Amino acid sequence: MTHYFLLETSEKTICQRTIIVWNNMILRKSTKILFMVMICSYSYILFYINKIIQKHPTNLSIFQHYFNNRYFHQSDELQKQITLKLSTSCKEKQNLVFIKCMKCATETMATVIRRFGYTRNLSFVLPVGTHIYLGWPYLMEKIDYRPPSCKNCSTAYNILMEHSIYNRSIMRSLMPKDTVYITSIREPYDRFLSTFHYFKIKDYVVLNETDYVSQYLNDYHKYEAIYKSKTFSEHYCIPRNFSLTENLMAHCLGVPLGFPAGRKSIASYSTEEITRYLQDLDNEFSLVMIVEYFYESLILLRRLMCWKTKDIIFRKVNIGGYRKTDVSNNRQTEQNRQLYKSYSRIDYILYDHFKRALLEKIKQQTPDFFDEVNHFRKVQAEVTEFCDNFYQNKSTKKCISVNQTSWDNAFNYTGEDCKLMYTNLLTAMQNRYDSVMGKLTVLPQSTDRRTC
Numbered sequence: 114m115t116h117y118f119l120l121e122t123s124e125k126t127i128c129q130r131t132i133i134v135w136n137n138m139i140l141r142k143s144t145k146i147l148f149m150v151m152i153c154s155y156s157y158i159l160f161y162i163n164k165i166i167q168k169h170p171t172n173l174s175i176f177q178h179y180f181n182n183r184y185f186h187q188s189d190e191l192q193k194q195i196t197l198k199l200s201t202s203c204k205e206k207q208n209l210v211f212i213k214c215m216k217c218a219t220e221t222m223a224t225v226i227r228r229f230g231y232t233r234n235l236s237f238v239l240p241v242g243t244h245i246y247l248g249w250p251y252l253m254e255k256i257d258y259r260p261p262s263c264k265n266c267s268t269a270y271n272i273l274m275e276h277s278i279y280n281r282s283i284m285r286s287l288m289p290k291d292t293v294y295i296t297s298i299r300e301p302y303d304r305f306l307s308t309f310h311y312f313k314i315k316d317y318v319v320l321n322e323t324d325y326v327s328q329y330l331n332d333y334h335k336y337e338a339i340y341k342s343k344t345f346s347e348h349y350c351i352p353r354n355f356s357l358t359e360n361l362m363a364h365c366l367g368v369p370l371g372f373p374a375g376r377k378s379i380a381s382y383s384t385e386e387i388t389r390y391l392q393d394l395d396n397e398f399s400l401v402m403i404v405e406y407f408y409e410s411l412i413l414l415r416r417l418m419c420w421k422t423k424d425i426i427f428r429k430v431n432i433g434g435y436r437k438t439d440v441s442n443n444r445q446t447e448q449n450r451q452l453y454k455s456y457s458r459i460d461y462i463l464y465d466h467f468k469r470a471l472l473e474k475i476k477q478q479t480p481d482f483f484d485e486v487n488h489f490r491k492v493q494a495e496v497t498e499f500c501d502n503f504y505q506n507k508s509t510k511k512c513i514s515v516n517q518t519s520w521d522n523a524f525n526y527t528g529e530d531c532k533l534m535y536t537n538l539l540t541a542m543q544n545r546y547d548s549v550m551g552k553l554t555v556l557p558q559s560t561d562r563r564t565c
């Protein structure tokens with residue numbers, strides 16, 4: 114029976130022993146061969162899947178392809194029925210806190226969340242006057258927000274989503290018990306680049322090299338100190354000594370990093386200690402969206418909140434016009450990314466942690482998850498085109514009709530919907546508040562705590 118010994122014979126492996134034991138057993142030859150064939154094909158399949166997954170560990174379209182095509186096609190109809198049942202027994206959630214951190218697609222998310230609340234007359238925690246920040250980048254205080262506008266409702270506020278720093282005790286005291294906490298984060302170096310261009314930091318610190326991003330990062334502390342010593346223009350309203358580039362996402366999520374002066378900083382803590390800190394955030398936030406998986410994150414949001422497909426249609430706003438190729442070539446970009454990692458260590462720990470958590474969440478979804486993602490991509494593309502045409506008076510259609518799916522009923526998207534999508538709803542809500550409650554006096558703030 115030597116033909117079974119395909120392995121090296123120099124050492125008696127477990128496998129060899131097994132085969133020997135097996136040879137000594139009284140089994141019919143045909144049974145043995147059948148068994149062997151089964152084991153071989155099973156290992157081959159495992160090997161094949163493993164190869165795909167190892168090649169692209171985070172490429173979701175691979176999973177998607179793998180799920181949709183290989184396993185779940187036969188049970189599509191069954192799956193649809195199950196999901197439809199689920200979605201009809203799912204009660205829309207309306208109370209939420211969204212931590213809005215700059216350059217993390219959060220203004221785009223704001224077009225979703227503001228519209229959701231506005232069309233339902235929900236009560237928002239609104240910045241005072243014409244401010245756009247809820248105290249940001251300081252912890253929120255009473256002088257930063259308006260009292261609730263509904264005098265007689267069961268809960269005072271439904272939604273807190275304008276720029277604020279997450280703080281558990283402040284927000285719990287303001288929001289209903291069943292509030293869902295959500296935020297959105299982004300690959301830290303990409304977020305840095307976006308911020309760098311959006312706030313024109315190059316001009317504030319005067320960089321003269323062609324590859325000015327490399328110049329900045331190579332002399333990081335010097336240039337940080339220059340722009341931090343200035344007060345940004347009224348429009349941006351960034352206080353002195355505040356870093357827009359360093360660990361900003363962690364700061365928005367309430368991680369104490371020494372701003373404002375006198376606040377504790379955990380920047381020098383070990384990775385383990387920081388991870389423990391993040392574990393608390395993990396427990397308090399139901400969803401941390403990842404910009405690199407924006408569509409997947411939106412579907413998770415829809416499912417978590419039991420919202421409609423129409424609710425999560427968005428408009429891209431504040432997308433920087435810069436191209437990365439303007440700045441550095443690929444090799445330099447990678448070098449810069451590594452360099453930046455050393456300056457924004459906490460943001461990287463944060464990002465890696467929540468990216469892993471998001472991918473895990475996706476794996477736990479029903480098998481039709483990627484079908485829904487793809488369906489939503491199509492709807493979003495159609496609506497974007499429709500609204501663009503609508504605004505250029507080139508529209509040939511009166512509305513878009515989206516058919517019923519296993520996730521949602523049919524709905525129409527009209528020009529009125531486009532108009533709402535393009536309206537500045539923060540201003541609209543502040544005006545609506547003023548017309549109901551009358552204009553409130555905005556208390557002056559001390560100059561060392563300037564916020565808008």
Ligand SMILES: *[C@@H]1O[C@H](CO)[C@@H](O)[C@H](O)[C@H]1NC(C)=O
Pocket residue numbers: 169172173174175
């Ligand atoms: C993911 O896989 C798909 C299909 O193989 C491929 O087209 C796509 O470029 C991959 N994306 C990334 C980011 O690797």
Ligand SMILES: *[C@@H]1O[C@H](CO)[C@@H](O)[C@H](O)[C@H]1NC(C)=O
Pocket residue numbers: 232233234
């Ligand atoms: C919201 O309030 C406006 C004005 O008070 C009212 O006309 C509208 O019907 C309300 N909408 C909902 C969904 O309650």
Ligand SMILES: *[C@@H]1O[C@H](CO)[C@@H](O)[C@H](O)[C@H]1NC(C)=O
Pocket residue numbers: 265
């Ligand atoms: C306000 O609440 C009180 C007590 O719950 C109730 O009696 C009253 O009818 C409410 N008023 C309005 C306008 O809803």
Ligand SMILES: *[C@@H]1O[C@H](CO)[C@@H](O)[C@H](O)[C@H]1NC(C)=O
Pocket residue numbers: 252280281282283367369
């Ligand atoms: C949250 O806010 C409270 C009240 O302002 C403050 O005492 C506490 O230190 C803050 N927590 C963090 C983690 O900053």
Ligand SMILES: *[C@@H]1O[C@H](CO)[C@@H](O)[C@H](O)[C@H]1NC(C)=O
Pocket residue numbers: 321322323
């Ligand atoms: C940029 O400015 C510095 C100091 O003013 C100077 O030493 C350097 O040569 C300049 N670089 C370029 C590319 O002009």
Ligand SMILES: *[C@@H]1O[C@H](CO)[C@@H](O)[C@H](O)[C@H]1NC(C)=O
Pocket residue numbers: 353354374561
């Ligand atoms: C900014 O930082 C400098 C140096 O650390 C300090 O002297 C100054 O008082 C700070 N200014 C503000 C407004 O916090």
Ligand SMILES: *[C@@H]1O[C@H](CO)[C@@H](O)[C@H](O)[C@H]1NC(C)=O
Pocket residue numbers: 504505506
């Ligand atoms: C579209 O039509 C409206 C009303 O007829 C007009 O006010 C507007 O300027 C037009 N917009 C464009 C982009 O042509």
Ligand SMILES: *[C@@H]1O[C@H](CO)[C@@H](O)[C@H](O)[C@H]1NC(C)=O
Pocket residue numbers: 516
């Ligand atoms: C929507 O449903 C209608 C009628 O059932 C059908 O004719 C049409 O092709 C469907 N549209 C899409 C995009 O599937």
Ligand SMILES: *[C@@H]1O[C@H](CO)[C@@H](O)[C@H](O)[C@H]1NC(C)=O
Pocket residue numbers: 512514523524525
């Ligand atoms: C969409 O609009 C068409 C006519 O424009 C109407 O017949 C249909 O009932 C509408 N569908 C929904 C879901 O409102």
